[in-house]
Amino acid sequence: MSAITEExxxxxxxxxxxxxxxxxxxxxxxxxxxxxxxxxxxxxxAIAILAPFxxxxxxxxxxxxxxxxxxxxxxxxxxxxxxxxxxxxIFGTDSLGRDVYSRVIYGTRVSLxxxxxxxLASVAIGLVIGLISGxxxxxxxxxxxxxDGLMAxxxxxxxxxLVSIWRAGLITVIFAIVVPDVPRVVxxxxxxxxxxxxxxxxxxxxxxxxxxxxxMFRHILPNTVAPLIVQGTFIAASAILAEAILSFLGxxxxxxxxxxxxxxxxxxxxxxxxxxxxxxxxxxxxLTVLAINIMGDGLRDTLDPKMSKKV
Amino acid sequence: MIDxxxxxxxxxxxxxxxxxxxxxxxxxxxxxxxxxxxAGDNATSDQIADIREKLGLNxxxxxxxxxxxxxxxQGNFGESFFFKKTVAELIAQRIxxxxxxxxxxxxxxxxxxxxxxVLAAWRHGSLLDRVVMGFAVLGFSVPVFVIGYxxxxxxxIELGWLPVQGYTRIGVNFGQFVERxxxxxxxxxxxxxxxxxxITRASVLEVLNEDYIRTARAKGLSNRVVLMRHALRNAAVxxxxxxxIGVALLIGGAVVTESVFGxxxxxxxxxxxxxxxDFPTIQTVILLFSVVYVVINLLIDVAYTLFDPRIRY
Numbered sequence: 001m002s003a004i005t006e007e008x009x010x011x012x013x014x015x016x017x018x019x020x021x022x023x024x025x026x027x028x029x030x031x032x033x034x035x036x037x038x039x040x041x042x043x044x045x046a047i048a049i050l051a052p053f054x055x056x057x058x059x060x061x062x063x064x065x066x067x068x069x070x071x072x073x074x075x076x077x078x079x080x081x082x083x084x085x086x087x088x089x090i091f092g093t094d095s096l097g098r099d100v101y102s103r104v105i106y107g108t109r110v111s112l113x114x115x116x117x118x119x120l121a122s123v124a125i126g127l128v129i130g131l132i133s134g135x136x137x138x139x140x141x142x143x144x145x146x147x148d149g150l151m152a153x154x155x156x157x158x159x160x161x162l163v164s165i166w167r168a169g170l171i172t173v174i175f176a177i178v179v180p181d182v183p184r185v186v187x188x189x190x191x192x193x194x195x196x197x198x199x200x201x202x203x204x205x206x207x208x209x210x211x212x213x214x215x216m217f218r219h220i221l222p223n224t225v226a227p228l229i230v231q232g233t234f235i236a237a238s239a240i241l242a243e244a245i246l247s248f249l250g251x252x253x254x255x256x257x258x259x260x261x262x263x264x265x266x267x268x269x270x271x272x273x274x275x276x277x278x279x280x281x282x283x284x285x286x287l288t289v290l291a292i293n294i295m296g297d298g299l300r301d302t303l304d305p306k307m308s309k310k311v
Numbered sequence: 312m313i314d315x316x317x318x319x320x321x322x323x324x325x326x327x328x329x330x331x332x333x334x335x336x337x338x339x340x341x342x343x344x345x346x347x348x349x350a351g352d353n354a355t356s357d358q359i360a361d362i363r364e365k366l367g368l369n370x371x372x373x374x375x376x377x378x379x380x381x382x383x384x385q386g387n388f389g390e391s392f393f394f395k396k397t398v399a400e401l402i403a404q405r406i407x408x409x410x411x412x413x414x415x416x417x418x419x420x421x422x423x424x425x426x427x428x429v430l431a432a433w434r435h436g437s438l439l440d441r442v443v444m445g446f447a448v449l450g451f452s453v454p455v456f457v458i459g460y461x462x463x464x465x466x467x468i469e470l471g472w473l474p475v476q477g478y479t480r481i482g483v484n485f486g487q488f489v490e491r492x493x494x495x496x497x498x499x500x501x502x503x504x505x506x507x508x509x510i511t512r513a514s515v516l517e518v519l520n521e522d523y524i525r526t527a528r529a530k531g532l533s534n535r536v537v538l539m540r541h542a543l544r545n546a547a548v549x550x551x552x553x554x555x556i557g558v559a560l561l562i563g564g565a566v567v568t569e570s571v572f573g574x575x576x577x578x579x580x581x582x583x584x585x586x587x588x589d590f591p592t593i594q595t596v597i598l599l600f601s602v603v604y605v606v607i608n609l610l611i612d613v614a615y616t617l618f619d620p621r622i623r624y
Contacts, residue, residue: 154562157562245456264457289451
């Protein structure tokens with residue numbers, strides 16, 4: 001889904017800029033876009049970590065007496081010891097009487113985990129394959145044909161196909177979202193490697209007999225860091241969206257896990273009467289993805305001088 | 312030119328071969344006996360043995376692939392055990408809503424996004440530019456189905472202007488067909504508009520710095536002529552490319568949009584097939600969508616020459 005953005009990433013110039021001037025990172029971290037996105041993300045992270053302390057109840061707790069309450073309704077909760085507590089369901093309750101506020105707050109955990117896990121996994125896998133492809137000539141044509149083939153299957157469809165193979169589970173869903181992203185990372189890394197290996201310092205390193213592994217880790221790998229961070233942010237954003245879409249279609253992570261996608265999927269049937277089941281998770285989701293996208297744009301503009309001239 | 316088209320056609324063969332191998336392996340990668348998986352939960356052992364025989368599952372895997380690809384190339388995609396008809400029939404039945412949705416969305420997106428992108432580039436740094444760019448980032452950040460439900464809530468439930476869900480075949484009642492296509496097309500178009508507007512702005516912006524634009528301005532040509540004939544035309548290649556890449560988004564989005572609006576199309580069929588683990592149908596739909604995606608991008612490659620005479624093959 002991030003096909004849009006990586007075409008614009010001029011990997012070579014990012015690589016050159018990043019190695020030449022370390023201070024560029026500090027500049028990048030001070031751009032308004034990065035600060036804006038970063039602050040929202042930190043808030044989301046805090047929400048995810050502090051979920052139990054934010055006035056939430058067990059997000060999976062079913063309460064038949066409090067089904068389908070509109071936001072702001074006061075609910076009497078019966079505790080295990082028989083006593084009752086009154087609390088206001090600020091986001092309302094769903095058709096099983098679960099507290100939507102608690103579910104949305106806990107859902108932050110699931111979405112952030114998926115975003116980070118998918119970004120790390122696809123960058124790691126793509127990096128290894130991309131280095132091999134860029135460095136070992138005979139492997140290149142085989143790897144790139146396979147990557148072209150994978151890219152010919154529209155991303156969400158490929159994820160749906162993979163989920164259908166193994167049935168839904170958190171790990172399966174993460175894997176299914178990772179696979180369509182890998183070819184894009186591979187292409188990016190490969191293009192950096194192909195550019196960098198022509199550089200005089202790499203030729204110099206080869207001529208003094210630097211072993212291949214040292215060459216890769218000392219001279220080539222550092223050049224891929226900046227473009228991969230930019231690419232990784234966009235992958236994280238699209239992964240969170242992809243999870244929501246898969247869960248919404250009923251083929252994502254198991255429905256008992258409170259993810260934003262699952263809460264919205266659950267809210268589908270009674271959407272006309274109780275839109276809040278879709279509205280609140282949607283706001284959290286959109287805000288998070290927006291923050292990541294804005295941050296990614298900011299990072300790219302700073303780390304890529306060619307692009308930033310334009311904007 | 313012909314030479315180029317032939318070369319490009321040959322180049323898509325390995326791509327489609329990889330797709331075919333993946334689609335073929337899908338069924339083999341699922342845990343359990345493929346014949347039992349295809350037959351479904353309520354199959355008798357005779358039925359399973361029958362399927363095993365039909366698919367040649369007792370043969371070595373290379374022979375199985377040869378049988379399968381042979382069948383596919385002859386248009387024989389197998390039989391859907393869930394819907395109880397051949398997959399080819401099923402697809403023929405379901406293709407109209409998806410095609411209609413895709414065409415409406417594509418037209419809507421291009422008609423809205425290209426002028427927006429050109430205006431944003433022309434008024435670079437203005438409020439309009441910021442609004443368009445803000446919309447573009449937002450468009451990427453909201454899931455398709457949320458946009459769909461928001462539109463349904465406002466225009467179908469609150470205002471009551473348009474129907475909530477459903478589909479009327481184009482031949483049955485054209486007025487109703489249009490009425491029922493409006494919301495789904497807008498829903499699906501949002502992300503596509505965001506994508507195209509963004510790239511249009513970026514590539515027009517780049518072209519506007521060229522010398523020939525200054526020359527055109529110096530000749531006293533009007534803004535409209537400079538923008539449309541000089542800038543947009545020269546910026547067309549990246550825009551076309553992204554329209555082609557965006558087809559993948561369109562296909563993925565169609566799956567979701569059809570589910571939201573209850574359109575009985577191929578996207579809905581895909582989800583139904585996955586939920587019922589109807590593998591022949593899943594395999595065929597993936598194959599079909601991938602072929603469409605690859606072919607559209609091939610056509611766009613060919614179309615470059617029409618827009619940019621500098622490109623010679």
